[in-house]
Amino acid sequence: xxxxxxxxxxxxxxxxxxxxxxxxxxxxxxxxxxxxxxxxxxxxxxxxxxxxxxxxxxxxxxxxxxxxxxxxxxxxxxxxxxxxxxxxxxxxxxxxxxxxxxxxxxxxxxxxxxxxxxxxxxxxxxxxxxxxxxxxxxxxxxxxxxxxxxxxxxxxxxxxxxxxxxxxxxxxxxxxxxxxxxxxxxxxxxxxxxxxxxxxxxxxxxxxxxxxxxxxxxxxxxxxxxxxxxxxxxxxxxxxxxxxxxxxxxxxxxxxxxxxxxxxxxxxxxxxxxxxxxxxxxxxxxxxxxxxxxxxxxxxxxxxxxxxxxxxxxxxxxxxxxxxxxxxxxxxxxxxxxxxxxxxxxxxxxxxxxxxxxxxxxxxxxxxxxxxxxxxxxxxxxxxxxxxxxxxxxxxxxxxx
Amino acid sequence: xxxxxxxxxxxxxxxxxxxxxxxxxxxxxxxxxxxxxxxxxxxxxxxxxxxxxxxxxxxxxxxxxxxxxxxxxxxxxxxxxxxxxxxxxxxxxxxxxxxxxxxxxxxxxxxxxxxxxxxxxxxxxxxxxxxxxxxxxxxxxxxxxxxxxxxxxxxxxxxxxxxxxxxxxxxxxxxxxxxxxxxxxxxxxxxxxxxxxxxxxxxxxxxx
Numbered sequence: 321x322x323x324x325x326x327x328x329x330x331x332x333x334x335x336x337x338x339x340x341x342x343x344x345x346x347x348x349x350x351x352x353x354x355x356x357x358x359x360x361x362x363x364x365x366x367x368x369x370x371x372x373x374x375x376x377x378x379x380x381x382x383x384x385x386x387x388x389x390x391x392x393x394x395x396x397x398x399x400x401x402x403x404x405x406x407x408x409x410x411x412x413x414x415x416x417x418x419x420x421x422x423x424x425x426x427x428x429x430x431x432x433x434x435x436x437x438x439x440x441x442x443x444x445x446x447x448x449x450x451x452x453x454x455x456x457x458x459x460x461x462x463x464x465x466x467x468x469x470x471x472x473x474x475x476x477x478x479x480x481x482x483x484x485x486x487x488x489x490x491x492x493x494x495x496x497x498x499x500x501x502x503x504x505x506x507x508x509x510x511x512x513x514x515x516x517x518x519x520x521x522x523x524x525x526x527x528x529x530x531x532x533x534x535x536x537x538x539x540x541x542x543x544x545x546x547x548x549x550x551x552x553x554x555x556x557x558x559x560x561x562x563x564x565x566x567x568x569x570x571x572x573x574x575x576x577x578x579x580x581x582x583x584x585x586x587x588x589x590x591x592x593x594x595x596x597x598x599x600x601x602x603x604x605x606x607x608x609x610x611x612x613x614x615x616x617x618x619x620x621x622x623x624x625x626x627x628x629x630x631x632x633x634x635x636x637x638x639x640x641x642x643x644x645x646x647x648x649x650x651x652x653x654x655x656x657x658x659x660x661x662x663x664x665x666x667x668x669x670x671x672x673x674x675x676x677x678x679x680x681x682x683x684x685x686x687x688x689x690x691x692x693x694x695x696x697x698x699x700x701x702x703x704x705x706x707x708x709x710x711x712x713x714x715x716x717x718x719x720x721x
Numbered sequence: 722x723x724x725x726x727x728x729x730x731x732x733x734x735x736x737x738x739x740x741x742x743x744x745x746x747x748x749x750x751x752x753x754x755x756x757x758x759x760x761x762x763x764x765x766x767x768x769x770x771x772x773x774x775x776x777x778x779x780x781x782x783x784x785x786x787x788x789x790x791x792x793x794x795x796x797x798x799x800x801x802x803x804x805x806x807x808x809x810x811x812x813x814x815x816x817x818x819x820x821x822x823x824x825x826x827x828x829x830x831x832x833x834x835x836x837x838x839x840x841x842x843x844x845x846x847x848x849x850x851x852x853x854x855x856x857x858x859x860x861x862x863x864x865x866x867x868x869x870x871x872x873x874x875x876x877x878x879x880x881x882x883x884x885x886x887x888x889x890x891x892x893x894x895x896x897x898x899x900x901x902x903x904x905x906x907x908x909x910x911x912x913x914x915x916x917x918x919x920x921x922x923x924x925x926x927x928x929x
Contacts, residue, residue: 372835397837407832411850420846421836479835 321384322348322509323369323477328378330364330533338364340533342378348476349507351500353520355556356530362513365530366479369511370399382477397421400470400478400508404485406462408454414440414465415450421473439468443498460491467498471508478502480512484519496523517557521545521565529553546570563688572652573645575685576666576675582607585614585633589625592617592632605665606636611672613665615640642667645674653682725896733885737904739799740881744871744912746803748864751810756856759818760844769819776812784809784870788877802874802881809870810863817859821852850923857920864916868909872901882908 328342339361346352354362367373369380371392380387387395401407408417418439419432427435440447443464454462463483470478480499484492500523502508514520520527521541529536529544529552537549545565548554554562581599583592585606592604602619615636625635642665643652656664656677666675726733755776762769782790787808791801825848833843849856875883885901888894 370835372831393837393839395837396835401832401835403828403832403835405826405828407828407835409829409832409847409851411847420838424837424842 321345322350322382323511324379324381324384325365325369326379326381328365328368328380329376330361330368330373331376337533339368339375342533342535344528344535344538346509346511348509349503350525351503351510351512351523353512353514353524353527354530355514355517355520355527356536357556358515359532360530361533362528362530363481364533366481366511366513369477370396370401370479372396397424397473398475398477400475402463402466402470402478402480402483404482406454406459406466408462408466408469410454412453413450414452414454414457417454417465418450418469418472420469421475425473427473435472439472440465442471442502443468458491460487460495463487463491463495464498467495467502471502471506475508477509477511480510482513482515485515492519499523517561521561529556570649570685571645572643572647572649572666572677573675575649575681576645576677577681578675580605580665580673580676582611582673583617583632584609585631585636587632588628589622589630589632589635590628592622603663604632605640605673605676606632607673613640613642613667613671613673614638616665640665642671643677644669649682649685653685656682725900729885729897729900733882733900733904736880736882736884736901737908739879740868740871740883740905740908743799743802743806743874743879743881744864744867744908746799747806747867747871748810748860750803750807751814751863751867752860754807755811755814755859756818759815759856760822760849762815762819763822773812773816773819776815779808780812784873785876788873792877797878799874799879801877802871802879806867806870806874810867813862813866814856814859817862818852818856821855821859822848824855825851853923854920857916857923861913861916861920864912865909868905868912872905 323344323346325342325344325346328339329337330339331337342361342365344352354366356362364373368375369387371387374388382395408414409420412420415433415436418436419427422432422435436450437447440450445461445464449457449461454465457465467480467483470480483499484495487495496519499510499512503510503523510523512520512523521544524541526538526540527544528538529549531552537544537553539547544553545557545562548557548562581595581601581603582605583595585608595604596602596619604617606614606616608614615638617632617636621635621637641656641659641661643656645666645668657679661679663676663678665673666677668674758772762772784805787805788802791805795801795804829847829851830843833847838846871879871881872883872886875881875887882901882905885897889897889899889901
């Protein structure tokens with residue numbers, strides 16, 4: 321465990337409780353985002369890690385060592401620090417800026433210069449820029465320097481306080497790619513404070529959602545999208561984002577219909593027709609006694625047989641297209657739609673039948689993802705979408721189980 | 722003119738030297754006291770205004786009165802003159818140091834501390850260099866004041882170019898008055914020019 325925070329509490333002299341019972345264990349190479357409304361204590365928590373603030377109670381350990389026992393100056397030199405307003409020294413060249421911490425640590429001039437070159441390459445900026453002053457660079461370039469400066473002394477943990485808040489969306493995206501690269505390829509550990517949910521979900525291995533000094537939910541982006549802990553989290557994520565994310569976080573088992581109409585191979589044609597009539601479907605799935613999927617029977621196939629006592633096994637279609645229950649919809653929806661089948665049986669790992677996905681359910685998901693809104697009764701805006709939707713409803717209505 | 726220089730030339734160089742000595746000593750003392758004090762004031766939540774007001778009040782004491790007040794304490798000669806001029810030099814330096822340090826962006830301070838600079842390193846490497854232009858302009862202003870007022874120091878026996886002016890006034894000799902005034906003006910201009918150069922040097926390239 322690289323960083324461990326236990327029962328952290330920060331109370332100001334005026335009685336305001338900024339952080340209350342904060343617990344988090346961070347592994348090497350993780351990318352943790354703190355997100356919440358302003359005043360939720362996310363920045364306060366982050367600033368306690370490099371002792372810019374001291375906690376009222378609780379412990380923070382880095383590599384098992386209690387930081388309250390460490391010299392704060394030494395501690396800060398070992399932790400990268402990037403702030404929103406960039407914080408480059410305006411009177412120093414880019415090279416001098418990058419070399420600040422190495423110089424504080426007493427590195428030799430040659431080693432520092434070498435490191436500065438390495439860092440500017442990491443920032444994907446030309447080496448000539450080392451001799452420029454921060455004011456001569458664009459905001460995005462400055463923050464690139466700000467980011468790599470935080471790594472210049474091989475810091476393992478990098479703290480970032482809304483580092484890209486002031487940048488335009490395109491610049492912001494390219495900087496997000498930069499920090500993602502630093503985390504994934506160099507194995508750096510990031511503690512990232514943001515109020516941008518897209519940013520948090522895109523970059524993080526885990527997201528810490530905070531409100532009024534308390535942790536509301538700590539989980540991976542996927543799990544947060546899948547199971548928002550409460551209404552606050554749902555609101556923070558936003559309904560639109562939740563819907564958009566559905567194909568990538570919902571599994572097939574979440575949209576399938578349970579209890580599909582199924583029949584065993586030893587039953588007769590009569591039984592099959594009775595069951596179809598009873599369940600008002602035109603297709604039956606065929607499973608053996610252990611519920612393992614064998615195939616399906618279709619009304620068209622049955623029509624051609626006249627003997628009512630023919631066993632089901634005689635007219636079972638063995639070539640059946642099925643999907644796994646735990647597969648993500650985003651990964652399977654294309655394949656399902658291309659197959660052109662009306663509905664798809666869902667099986668578990670041992671091919672036991674667990675449910676069925678109808679075309680209607682799938683099209684609803686695709687529709688929601690495209691339109692960014694739940695498929696309700698409202699008029700679809702584009703005629704193409706309207707056609708797809710109507711056709712799907714029609715077809716699905718016929719065959720739904 | 723040539724005749725005047727032949728008669729008073731050596732004396733003039735001598736007096737200019739004295740004048741410079743008094744001014745420089747007062748200004749140096751002023752810098753030594755006011756710059757650290759100004760920095761200290763930015764670290765205090767209360768009291769900064771009180772101290773700056775006090776320096777402002779000292780500034781309003783008439784120069785002649787202040788010089789006279791020094792005699793009972795320091796006697797006559799250059800010491801009381803230096804002390805009096807030192808008091809005058811305080812306010813511009815103090816105020817500009819305070820304003821300059823206050824003007825350093827909190828972001829820079831936060832970044833310096835967050836990267837692991839000690840208080841002292843943050844001062845020397847970040848905050849003072851950034852405040853330097855404003856501090857320097859305070860010093861420049863003080864230097865001009867001090868050189869001008871050092872003329873009055875002659876009144877309490879400190880010497881300097883004021884001697885010419887007072888003699889000229891007593892003897893109704895305008896050549897002596899001019900012989901004192903013109904070097905004072907030149908001195909003030911030259912020092913201001915040189916300090917201006919220095920101010921430019923300490924101003925970070927990006928902030929010019």
